[in-house]
Amino acid sequence: MKPKKITIAIDGFSSTGKSTIAKQLAKQLNYLYVDTGAMYRAVTLYAIQLNYVNQDKLEKDALIKSLDEINLTFKYNEKLSFSEMYLNGKNVEQEIRTIELSKLVSKVSAISEVRKKLVEQQQKMGEDKGVVMDGRDIGTVVFPDAELKLFMTASPEKRATRRYKELLEKGHDVSYADVLENVQQRDYLDSTREDSPLIKADDAIEFDNSDMGLKEQFERIYQLVLIKRNG
Numbered sequence: 347m348k349p350k351k352i353t354i355a356i357d358g359f360s361s362t363g364k365s366t367i368a369k370q371l372a373k374q375l376n377y378l379y380v381d382t383g384a385m386y387r388a389v390t391l392y393a394i395q396l397n398y399v400n401q402d403k404l405e406k407d408a409l410i411k412s413l414d415e416i417n418l419t420f421k422y423n424e425k426l427s428f429s430e431m432y433l434n435g436k437n438v439e440q441e442i443r444t445i446e447l448s449k450l451v452s453k454v455s456a457i458s459e460v461r462k463k464l465v466e467q468q469q470k471m472g473e474d475k476g477v478v479m480d481g482r483d484i485g486t487v488v489f490p491d492a493e494l495k496l497f498m499t500a501s502p503e504k505r506a507t508r509r510y511k512e513l514l515e516k517g518h519d520v521s522y523a524d525v526l527e528n529v530q531q532r533d534y535l536d537s538t539r540e541d542s543p544l545i546k547a548d549d550a551i552e553f554d555n556s557d558m559g560l561k562e563q564f565e566r567i568y569q570l571v572l573i574k575r576n577g
C-alpha cells in the first residue's frame with residue numbers, strides 16, 4: 347500500500363533553519379515545498395517599489411487597494427533544486443532577501459488583508475496534501491489540521507550568526523550587529539501582532555536546534571514523519 351500523503355507545517359522564529367529542514371523533507375518525500383516567508387517578502391518588495399512603505403511610513407490603504415495587482419508564483423529552478431519567487435512574472439529571489447527589505451517585512455505582514463490573500467493562496471497550494479510549508483502561522487491558521495506540526499526555535503545569537511554567514515556568502519554587505527537587531531526586532535513584531543501572531547500550536551512539536559547538527563535534526567524529524575505517514 348502506498349503511504350498516505352500528509353501535510354507538514356513548520357513554524358518558528360526567523361532564521362531557525364525552517365527552510366533548510368523543509369527543503370530536505372520535501373526532497374526526501376517528493377513533496378511540494380512552499381516558503382511562505384518569500385511570499386510576504388515579495389508583497390513587501392512590491393510595496394517598496396510603489397513607495398508605500400519605508401522605515402518611517404506605511405501606506406496601508408494604498409497597498410490594500412493594489413493587492414489585486416500582485417501576482418505571486420513559484421518556479422522550480424532545476425539547477426538550484428529550488429523554487430524561486432516570482433513577482434508579476436519577474437524573478438525576485440535576490441531582491442527579497444536583503445536586510446533592508448527584512449526590516450520592513452514585519453510591518454507589511456501584519457496587515458490582515460495581505461495575510462488573507464496569501465493564506466488563501468497557500469491553502470490552495472496545499473489542498474492535495476503532500477506539502478511541506480514553512481512560515482509563522484502554518485500550524486495555527488493555514489493548516490490547523492496538518493498531520494505533523496513542528497515549531498523551531500534557537501537562541502537569537504545562534505540565529506543571527508547563521509543568517510549573517512548566509513548573507514555574506516550571498517554577497518550582501520551587512521554587519522553582525524545589524525542582523526542580530528533585525529532578528530530580535532522581527533521576533534518581537536511577529537509574535538506581538540494582532541492578526542495570526544507567531545505562536546506554537548498546541549499540538550506542535552518544539553525543536554530547539556541551538557546545539558543540534560543538521561543531520562541529527564533531520565533524522566529525528568524524519569522519524570516523526572514516518573510515524574505520521576504510516577499511522
Ligand code: DC
Pocket residue numbers: 360361382383384386387451452455456480481482483484532536
Ligand atoms: O521566513 P522569513 O524570515 O523569510 O519571513 C519573512 C517575514 O514574513 C517574517 O518576519 C514574518 C512574515 N511571515 C509571516 O508573517 N507569516 C508567514 N507564514 C511567513 C512569514
